[in-house]
Amino acid sequence: MRKRSIAQLLPLLLLVALVALPQVLPRFHTYVAAIVLLTALLAMSLNLAIGYTGIYQFGHAVFYGVGAYGTALMLTRSAMPASLAFLVGPLASAALSLVMGLICIRLSKLYFGMLQISLGSLVWAVVYRWYSFTGGDDGIHGIPLPDGIASPKGSYYFTLAVTALCVFAMYRIVRSPFGKAIQGIRDNPVRAEAIGVDVKRHQLASLVIAGFFGGVAGSLFVVVENSVFPDMMFWTFSLEVLIMCLLGGMYTFFGPLVGASAIVLLRVFASVHTQYWSLLLGTILTLVIIFLPDGVLGVFVRRYRAKSSN
Amino acid sequence: MLKVESVVKSFGGFKAVNGVNLHVNAGEIVAVIGPNGAGKTTLFHLVTGHLSPDSGRILFKGKEIGGLSPHVICRRGITRSFQVVNIFPRLSVFENVQIAVLSRERKTFRIFSTVERMAEEEVHRILRSVGLFDRRDVESGLLSHGDKKVLEIAVALSGNPDLLILDEPTAGMAPEETERCIRLLRKFSDESGLTILFCEHDISLVFEIAHRIMVMVRGATVVQGSCEEVRSNSEVQSAYLGESGGC
Numbered sequence: 001m002r003k004r005s006i007a008q009l010l011p012l013l014l015l016v017a018l019v020a021l022p023q024v025l026p027r028f029h030t031y032v033a034a035i036v037l038l039t040a041l042l043a044m045s046l047n048l049a050i051g052y053t054g055i056y057q058f059g060h061a062v063f064y065g066v067g068a069y070g071t072a073l074m075l076t077r078s079a080m081p082a083s084l085a086f087l088v089g090p091l092a093s094a095a096l097s098l099v100m101g102l103i104c105i106r107l108s109k110l111y112f113g114m115l116q117i118s119l120g121s122l123v124w125a126v127v128y129r130w131y132s133f134t135g136g137d138d139g140i141h142g143i144p145l146p147d148g149i150a151s152p153k154g155s156y157y158f159t160l161a162v163t164a165l166c167v168f169a170m171y172r173i174v175r176s177p178f179g180k181a182i183q184g185i186r187d188n189p190v191r192a193e194a195i196g197v198d199v200k201r202h203q204l205a206s207l208v209i210a211g212f213f214g215g216v217a218g219s220l221f222v223v224v225e226n227s228v229f230p231d232m233m234f235w236t237f238s239l240e241v242l243i244m245c246l247l248g249g250m251y252t253f254f255g256p257l258v259g260a261s262a263i264v265l266l267r268v269f270a271s272v273h274t275q276y277w278s279l280l281l282g283t284i285l286t287l288v289i290i291f292l293p294d295g296v297l298g299v300f301v302r303r304y305r306a307k308s309s310n
Numbered sequence: 311m312l313k314v315e316s317v318v319k320s321f322g323g324f325k326a327v328n329g330v331n332l333h334v335n336a337g338e339i340v341a342v343i344g345p346n347g348a349g350k351t352t353l354f355h356l357v358t359g360h361l362s363p364d365s366g367r368i369l370f371k372g373k374e375i376g377g378l379s380p381h382v383i384c385r386r387g388i389t390r391s392f393q394v395v396n397i398f399p400r401l402s403v404f405e406n407v408q409i410a411v412l413s414r415e416r417k418t419f420r421i422f423s424t425v426e427r428m429a430e431e432e433v434h435r436i437l438r439s440v441g442l443f444d445r446r447d448v449e450s451g452l453l454s455h456g457d458k459k460v461l462e463i464a465v466a467l468s469g470n471p472d473l474l475i476l477d478e479p480t481a482g483m484a485p486e487e488t489e490r491c492i493r494l495l496r497k498f499s500d501e502s503g504l505t506i507l508f509c510e511h512d513i514s515l516v517f518e519i520a521h522r523i524m525v526m527v528r529g530a531t532v533v534q535g536s537c538e539e540v541r542s543n544s545e546v547q548s549a550y551l552g553e554s555g556g557c
Contacts, residue, residue, distance in 0.1 A: 177425045180401075181418035184409045187398035194358065194396070195410040195469055196384035197418055205419070251400065 007304065011254070018160055022153050030152055031224065034159045036264045038220040041163045043244040043256035044170060045213030050242070051250035052174060053206040054186030056113035059100075059120030060214055060241050063093040065233025067215025069127060072140045072228045082146040089222075090215035096123070097211025101204045117235050128230040139229030143222055155223045162220060166213050167257075173209065174253060182206050243281075247288055249295025258297050311336045311505055312357065312388075312473055317366030317376070319349075319356055326352040328529035330366075334473065334507050339499050341516040342509040344526035350509040351393055353526070354477050357507075358390050359383040370473070384413075387472035391462040391479060399451030403442055403461055406450050407433045410468035433468075440464045440494060456487035463494065467504075474498075476508035480515065488512070492519055517541075 018037070022030045042064050049057035070092035074085035104115045127134045134140070149158040173179050181202055185192045189199050222228060231237065240263065248259025263281065270277035292299050314332040318325065327349040334340045342350050355361040357368055362377035369375070375383055398406050411429040412418050437443040440460050445453065450461055459479060466474055479495070480488040496519060498504045510516050516523060517537050524534040525546050533543050540546055 172424070173421050175424055175426065176421045177412045177417045177423065177428060178419055178421040180405060180409055180412065180425045183401060183405075184398045187400050188396060190360075190380075190392075191396045191398060191465070192409070192413075193380040194360075194384060194390055194392075195465060196381045196389075196413045197409070198381050202418065209421075 015164060022156050027152050030156050032264070032268050034156045034220075034224045035268075036261050037159050037163045038217045038224060039241075039244070039264050040257040040260040041166055041220070042214055042217035043241050043248070043260040044167060044253075045210050045217060046241050047245045047250060047253075047256045048170060048173070048213070049207055049210040051245060051252075051256070052179065052186060053182040053203055054189075055203055055207065056109055057116065057207070057210065058113035058242065059116040059235060059238050060210070061235065061238040062100075062120035062123050062233045063097055063211040063214035064218040064221070064237075064241075065127065065228075065230070066096050066123065067093040067218025068221045068228045068232060069134060069140075069218075070215070071219040071222045072143050073134070075143050075145070075222070076140060086219050089219040090212050093215025093218065094208050094212035097208045097214075098204070101207040101211075105200055105204055105207075117238070120233070120238065121235055124230055124233050124235070127233065134230070137230055139227055141227040143226050143228070145223060145226065149223055158223055159220045162216060166216055170213060171253060178202070178205070243285060245295075247285060247295060249298030249301070251294060252297045252301050255295050255297040259295070262296075311371060312507065313367075313369040314353070314357065315367045315369070317353075317356060317363045317368060319352055319361060319363050325529050327356065327363075329531070330526065330529070331531045332524050332534065334505060336472075336505055337499075337503045338521045339495070339506045339508075339519055341520035341523045342507070342526060343511075343513065343516055343523060344509075344532075347528075348526040349529040350526055351477055352529075354390065354475055354507075354509065357383075358388060358475060384469060388475060389466040389469040389471040389473075390475035391459070391466050391477060393477040393481060395455070395458045395462060397450050397458055397462050397465065399449070401450060402447050403437065403450050403453070404433055404446040406461055406465050407436050407468050410465045411436075414469050436464055436468055439497075440467075441490070456483045456490075459483060459487075460491065460494070463491075467498070471504070473505045473507060476506065478510055479508055480510065480512060488515065495519060 021033055025033065046057055046060040049055045067089040070089035071085045074080060074088050075082060100116060100119050103119065104112050107115055128137050130136060149155050181192070181197055185197065185199055185202055193199050221232065244259035244263050245256045246259070247262060248257065249255030266281055267277060270280055288296065294302060312332070312334040314330055316329045316331060317327055318329060319327040330349070330353055342353065344350055352361065356363050356376065359375070359378050359380040359382065367374060367376060370386060370388065375386060398409065408429055411432055415429070434443060437446055440463065442457065442461060442464060445457065450458065453461060463476065463479060480491050483491060492515060495506060499506060520537065522534065522536055523540045525532040525540060532545050533540060
């Protein structure tokens with residue numbers, strides 16, 4: 001019993017550490033920590049679709065990008081209050097997720113993923129070319145932010161607060177009846193349908209939720225980076241987010257957080273020493289897939305469960 | 311309760327089901343028997359919406375259900391088990407049954423309530439009645455084959471069906487597991503008047519628990535009647551019972 005309560009305290013301890021972080025870390029590291037947070041949110045939102053619902057969401061970066069562009073465009077091109085911009089981005093992602101979902105959902109598994117990549121590339125191409133509106137391949141830079149969140153510390157705390165809130169919301173969703181139902185669909189869609197679950201509608205709802213939180217991560221990117229560019233929604237980045245889920249453990253809630261932290265930190269700190277940092281990532285990933293097929297956190301969860309059931 | 315009238319289903323040029331007739335009255339246990347490839351599973355898929363018929367009628371409680379999707383048919387009151395075990399392997403035994411109960415109560419779209427103890431009493435009652443209560447926290451993929459089969463029946467039962475369809479419920483079970491399974495089915499039939507339609511290769515088992523039997527050969531109904539009628543039917547004897555040495 002005591003062990004269990006320690007495991008449950010971990011997220012809280014992590015949160016406390018994260019709050020204290022900017023007080024002890026230099027400016028650059030605070031910025032990296034903010035990137036880690038929003039990338040973790042992005043990976044966890046993807047995991048709702050792929051790890052919890054079993055949908056091959058291969059184009060998740062598009063929702064991240066649309067969330068970021070939605071917010072960036074609102075901040076630079078409209079006179080609306082800034083708080084609205086942070087709502088418009090994620091909502092645009094959710095809407096796009098719904099539309100793309102309606103088109104893709106009739107296909108299963110890999111075909112779903114392929115079609116989603118194609119549609120996502122279409123969105124990317126539009127953003128990449130539409131100079132007059134999206135800034136084309138230059139992106140948008142120097143986005144004006146509201147006073148409170150413009151400083152490095154301000155943007156960090158904003159990112160932390162929003163991420164924590166979203167992670168909590170996702171945690172509630174996963175543990176709701178809806179969350180159980182989508183896990184059932186992941187395990188066995190035929191069985192789910194045979195007990196009266198409308199599989200497609202649940203999948204669609206899950207996609208919209210995942211798209212929404214992916215969009216929130218995109219909005220946070222604007223806060224931390226002050227800029228957006230089309231490559232953040234390119235399909236290769238979608239794969240990178242997918243790798244974060246695989247690395248950390250798709251069937252655990254916090255696994256993608258571990259994976260996202262590992263990859264972001266690796267990119268930031270290893271790329272200082274070598275431009276071949278992705279070789280390092282590739283090696284690590286290969287080893288993880290061979291020796292820890294459930295991901296890094298998945299292994300711990302399995303051990304922990306085995307111990308507690310003894 | 312269930313009425314299947316001259317239903318046809320073909321795959322490419324092959325008529326897997328070719329003019330099947332089947333009646334199931336409320337409270338009955340009806341068995342479908344026939345040699346391998348006779349179309350038993352295809353027939354069940356047609357009734358539960360996993361396939362849609364090319365022609366013919368499938369009436370349930372007087373309403374046409376042919377071609378509806380599985381989740382709609384489930385809500386009309388038919389649940390089923392599959393020939394190959396079909397459960398949620400990464401979820402616990404408890405969660406498997408819980409999802410089915412929540413689905414029946416149409417609660418699976420709730421995202422703001424905590425699922426953990428929802429419907430707990432009912433799930434426990436169901437698990438007790440099938441004898442899986444002690445294993446409720448086990449990841450269901452790790453159960454023995456026999457327990458998985460029983461769990462699947464429990465999941466199907468959790469939908470409170472009017473008609474329960476079982477596709478070879480005892481396939482691959484050890485003799486004592488088969489025994490346990492039969493006792494269960496009898497119990498549900500006796501206690502709650504559950505209507506059961508099943509198919510099975512074990513002929514002695516069929517004659518033991520079925521009220522009526524329908525014999526299928528090459529996609530078509532040969533005869534449907536009481537055990538005696540089926541046993542004495544010469545066509546059945548030559549087509550089927552003869553091969554297995556009678557009973």
